[in-house]
Amino acid sequence: MGEAILEEVVRSYRGRPEKLIAALLALQRHYGYLPEPALRTLAQELGVPLSKVYGVATFYAQFRLKPRGRHTVCVCLGTACHVRGSEQIFHALKRELGVEPGDTTADGRFTLEVVSCVGACSMAPVVVVDEETHGRLDPEKALALLKKY
Amino acid sequence: MRSFMDRCCSRCTHSPQTPCKDYVLCRRDGPFCHDDPECRRLRQKWLNSHFPPVGSNRRRLLVCGGLTCGAAGSFSLPEIFQEAIKKAGLEEQVTVTLVGCLGLCEEGPLALVMPEGILYCRLKPEDVPAVVEEHLKGGKPVERLLFRDEAGKVYPLLSEIPFYRKQQRVVLERCGYINPEDIAEYIAAGGYRALTSVLFSLSPEEVIEEIKKSGLRGRGGAGFPTGKKWEAARRVPSSKRYVICNADEGDPGAFMDRALLEGDPHAVIEGMIICGYAIGSDEGYVYVRAEYPLAVKRLRIAIEQAYAAGLLGENILGSGFTFHLHINEGAGAFVCGESTALMASIEGNRGIPRIKVPRSTEKGLFGKPTVLNNVETFANVPLIILRGSQWFANIGTKGSKGTKIFALSGKVKHTGLVEVPMGTTLKELIFDIGGGIKGGKRFKALQIGGPSGGCIPEDMLDLPIDYESLTGAGAMMGSGSVVVMDEDNCMVNTARFFLSFTERESCGKCTPCREGTKQMLNILERITRGEGSPSDLSLLEFLGQVVKATSFCGLGTSAPNPVLTTLRFFRSEYLQHVMEKRCAAGECVALRxxxxxxxxxxxxxxxxxxxxxxxxxxxxxxxxxxxxxxxxxxxxxxxxxxxxxxxxx
Missing domain, CATH: 3.30.70.20 (Alpha-Beta Plaits)
Structure with missing residues (x-):
């Protein structure tokens, strides 16, 4: 299954170094992260040095080199969320999950992440779990959210 | 004929392969190539059901599908409405549509009943039967669901709500009023008429002249004259040129571009095609944030539909002009809002800016002359062509023409999407439109322009919104984020917040930005921990000036703005932190x-x-x-x- 997507990406972008980011996005959408063997294959087929693939994969905030948990809890730390108390929510979630941003809980259930702004400023403060945006939160509501997943 | 875009009868010959130049105008006013009352009737019938005229027995219910309303539950409402309408036997009279952002996000989920223009606020699924029975069937709006101000006054009509009254929605005119996933509605509302008139009655030079005369300046923040940019790219001899739309809306607190792309994507596409025609380009990219999946989806649908209608692709409307458009998803890097970094990113590289000689208009994407404009800038273009540069130049101030869209958030009563003519004062924006501060608290500052902008205190709220006034105050128009802060927000902590953002987002290419922001952040963290000393303030100022003067790109040169403006306007708060080790707002955790x-x-x-x-x-x-x-x-x-x-x- 995993190999199929790699083949498809390679087929669409072979020899086109400018498509590196699109290829990485496609791979990550499938795997949930960027596995090292896939990056090695990609580097070869696109004709890009592995060092550059690594450079790009670590430059952009969206890319992850580690597998993610079943759910991603993403705390918005944008300005509007900040002035309405997102830092308290972030600390509460961090404490509850016991992980740093980018890391996954030991049971593989949640990955904690932060984002600079999701553009849902009117309903600040905001936490996005997987694809669902939850607004007007406080620390208790944010912790209660976790139970839903 | 089910949709407006279908042919009326077999006599219509338009397809992307056999284009007809009258295609767009014909949809609403046609048919032109033959005369058949039945064909005309079919078009009128579709129009009346989607845009019911005032006084007709037809109604259209627009449910806001903006992100805020959606997260509050609006996405499920159209289906529930449809069921209730069916039950009430009103299927023939009422259509329900999910639309883009209606603007008053604070009161969502919103729904607007057309043609009366009655707005429902905070709608829940259980309110649906009442709206259908009492209003759509009985003709009497449900008062408890209407907008109500703090004094309890009820405003049934959207146009009379204070939030909307002082606005001038021209770029946002269709946003929230048409189905963004149906090109037919855009065309019915006058879309692609500007493109048609450009292709068949204006030369590329005349288009550029018209944009120059309008006085349109870039809406991404820097305010470079759009016409001048287009002219520069056209002048460079080349067989290939590119058009890029910067939809990498990375300023925290900004959601204008997202709302436009989600609510009226064709306006942006039309603006880009016109730009392509003007500068002699046949290929464009929309660089959009991956954090905006809905915008990407709507844009993708819009581009597909434009291709299917023959408004993108080869030989558009038979004019001989060809334009292709691609979506390029970003991968999360604030610096990619900088034009040369953005181009590096499209080329598959790390988003690192390069020195701007030669300019992008000479050597841009893949080394070819390139025009890069912001989403809102492109959305202004069809309007200028259609209504004329003079009409546009009459709005706004001497140096800043037209309107500007702002994303209003923070501690203001009515958060949402706002469009005002340039020259509107900040006070009008916050107090008349935004309704003032939430919860009876006191206004402290307004942060405009995101991490590149600054914090403006109360005594400067009479400042008019235009490029020069805001820059003069040490802030910046920026892309249009306005975050309001009250007495509970600490300005030192705010400065620290922005610096932690720019420090994180600095690409690392130049030392002043990479190291300077780091050192400034260290000092600010020291101060908010209560470990600062009075000499830190002058050190911060000095460092800020150095970073501003010597950084490589716009990210670095504007990064110190939040610090420098708070030092200038809120110095007493800094002094309180370093002298008394106290944070009056109570935001600095270590000091409380x-x-x-x-x-x-x-x-x-x-x-x-x-x-x-x-x-x-x-x-x-x-x-x-x-x-x-x-x-x-x-x-x-x-x-x-x-x-x-x-x-x-």
Whole structure:
């Protein structure tokens, strides 16, 4: 299954170094992260040095080199969320999950992440779990959210 | 003919392969190539059902599908409405459509009944039967669901709500009023007419001249004259040129571009095609944030539909002009809002800016002349062509023409999407449109322009919104984010917040930005921890000036703005932090302490319940106390206590 997507990406972008980011996005959408063997294959087929693939994969905030948990809890730390108390929510979630941003809980259930702004400023403060945006939160509501997943 | 875009009868010959130049105009006013009352009737019927005229027995219910309304539950409403409408036997009279952002996000989920223009606020699924029975069937709006101001006055009509009254929605005119996933509605509302007129009645030079005369300046923040940019790219001899739309809306607090792309994507596409024609380009890219999946989806649908209609692709409308458009998803890097970094990213590289000689208009994407404009800039273009540069130039101030869209958020009563003519004062924006500060608190500052902008104090709120006035105040128009802060927000902590953002987002290419922002952040962290000294203030100022003067790109040169403006306008707060080790707003965690007042505490236990570290102990119905060794000073006890028994020191 995993190999199929790699083949498809390679087929669409072979020899086109400018498509590196699109290829990485496609791979990550499938795997949930960027596995090292896939990056090695990609580097070869696109004709890009592995060092550059690594450079790009670590430059952009969206890319992850580690597998993610079943759910991603993403705390918005944008300005509007900040002035309405997102830092308290972030600390509460961090404490509850016991992980740093980018890391996954030991049971593989949640990955904690932060984002600079999701553009849902009117309903600040905001936490996005997987694809669902939850607004007007406080620390208790944010912790209660976790139970839903 | 099911849709407006279908042919009326077999006599219509338009397809992307056999284009007809009258295609767009024909949809609404046609048919032109033959005369058949039945064909005309079919078009009129579709128009009347989608845009019911005032006085007709038809109605259209527009449910806001903007992100805020959606997260509050609006996405499920159209289906529930449809069912209730069917049950009430109103299927023939009422259509329901999910639209883009209607603007008044604070009151969402919103729904607008057309043609009357009656707005429903905070709609829940259980309110649907009442709206259908009492209003759509009975003709009487449901008063309890209408907008109500603090004095209890009810405003049934959207146009009379103070939030909308002072706005001038021209770029946002269709946003929230058409189905963004149906090109037919865009065309019915006058879309692609500007493109048609450009292709068949204006030369590329005349288009550029018209844009120049309008005085349109870039809406991404820097305010470079759009016509001049187009002219520069056209002048460079080349067989290939590119058009890029910058939809990498990375400023935290900004959601204007997202709303436009989600609510009226064709306006942006039309603007880009016109630009392509003007500069002699046949290929464009929309560089859009991956954090905006809905915008990407709507844009993708819009581009597909434009291709299917023959408005993108080879030989558009038979004019001989060809234009292809691609979506390029970003991968999360604020610096990619900088034009050369953005181009590097499209080329598959790390988003690192390059020196701007030669300019992008000479050597841009893949080394070819390139015009890069922001989403809102492109959305202005069809309007200027259609209504004329003179009409556009009559709006706004001497140096800043037209309108500007702002994303209003923070501690203001009516958060949402706002469009005002240039020259509107900040006071009007915050107090007349935004309704002032939430919860009876006192206004402290307004942050405009995101991490590149600055914080503006109360006594400068009479400042008109235009490029020069804001820059003069040390702030910046920026892309249009406005975050309002009240007395509970600490300005030192705000400066620290922005610096931590720019420090994180600095690409690392140049030393002043990479190291300068890091050092400034260190100092600000020291101050907010209560470890700062008075000399830190002048050091911060000095460092800020150096970073501003010597950084490589716009990210670095504007990064010190939030620090420098807060130092200039809110110096006393800095002094309080370094001299008294006190944060009056109570935001700086290390500088605060919480105690429970024994005489006020009734022992309800609410604070002990919310305390995340179980630092509060006490018997039920007896005064509690905080164990300061365990307390993490998060302040939840202070916020939750209804008896003012928790005191912040």
């Amino acid at each position: 302490r919480f105690v429970i007042l024994v005489d006020k505490c009734i022992g309800c236990g609410a604070c002990a319940y919310v305390c995340p570290v179980k630092a509060i102990k006490g018997e039920k119905k007896k005064p509690h106390h905080i164990d300061e060794k365990v307390c993490v000073k998060c302040g939840r006890c202070f916020e939750i206590c209804r008896f003012q028994a928790v005191k912040r020191l």
